Amino acid sequence: MLRPDYPIETARLTLRPFAAHDLDALYAYQRLPEVARYLYNDPRDRAATADVLARRRAVTTLERAGDILVLAVVVRESGALAGEVNLGWISEQHRQGEFGFVFDPAHHGRGYAREAAVEMLALGFDGLGLHRIVGRCDGRNTASARLMAGLGLRREAHFVRNELVKGEWTDEVVFAMLAEEWAARPRV
Template sequence: MLKPSYPIRTDRLILRPFTPGDLDAVYAMQSLPEVTRYLYWEPRDREQAREALETKITQVALLDEGQALSLAVEIADTGEVIGDGLLFWHSRTHRAGEIGYVLHPGHHGKGYATEVGRALLELGFDGLGLHRITGRLDARNTASARVLQRLGMRREAHLVQNEWVKGEWTDELIYAILHHEWRNRR
């Protein structure tokens, strides 16, 4: 079980639960084709973004396997919400989880995704006691693959045409890191 103490601070960011006041930021991000290009859904209109936000608002703790933690990513100096970070708890028995992140493209290339990923790995390993954390991505998303590599995750699988997404077969990459590997990197 994981009920984080909020806000979670990194060097430059604040990770916190989403609030209804985050709708403009969520819509600004989720409405962009370049954001949704490698995700399962198409760009969202404002109402769809509101519905997604309503779900995110409820994802503030991991009480059992099968749940997700969804955190707003805010620049500490400005208060601007630039994305979200996700931690999924897949299995209690296998102590397995997964991380994910989505950032507004106006903030790509600044190391924010790596900073978010590091915080999510800490939550998963130190907060939830996970043994193994994965990151899954569309194989064409080379920028996200580099983030996972910077976090010390190794590429374990390249699944060829394993999913039908947005009218085409897509390849998926799976990266992973074990708790002892994470601990030894720090």
């Protein structure tokens, strides 16, 4: 079980559970075609975003395998919602997890995704005691692939045209890190 001590503070960011007042900022990027491009969902309307927000607000801990924790990433200096990071507990027996991130394009290129993703890996490895964490992305999403490689995850697989997403066959790239690699990584 993982009950993070909120808020989680980094040098520039605050990671916290989503709140009702996040709806407008969440909708502002969830509605964008460029945000949904490499995701399974289409751009969301306001009602669908409100439903997603309600589900995210309901999970603030990881209590059992199958749970997915999604945290709001807030730029402390401005108070702006920059995006979200997630950690899923895939298997208790095998101590497996998966992490991911989605950011508002207005906040791209500033290192926020990297800064927040490090905290999710820390929650998985140090907080939950996971043995292995994976990250997956559409094969065309070079920015996400570059971020995961930059975090020290190893590229383990490139599945060619393995998923039919939005009517199109897409590639999937899988990255992973083991607990011992996390412990041995260079500290920045």
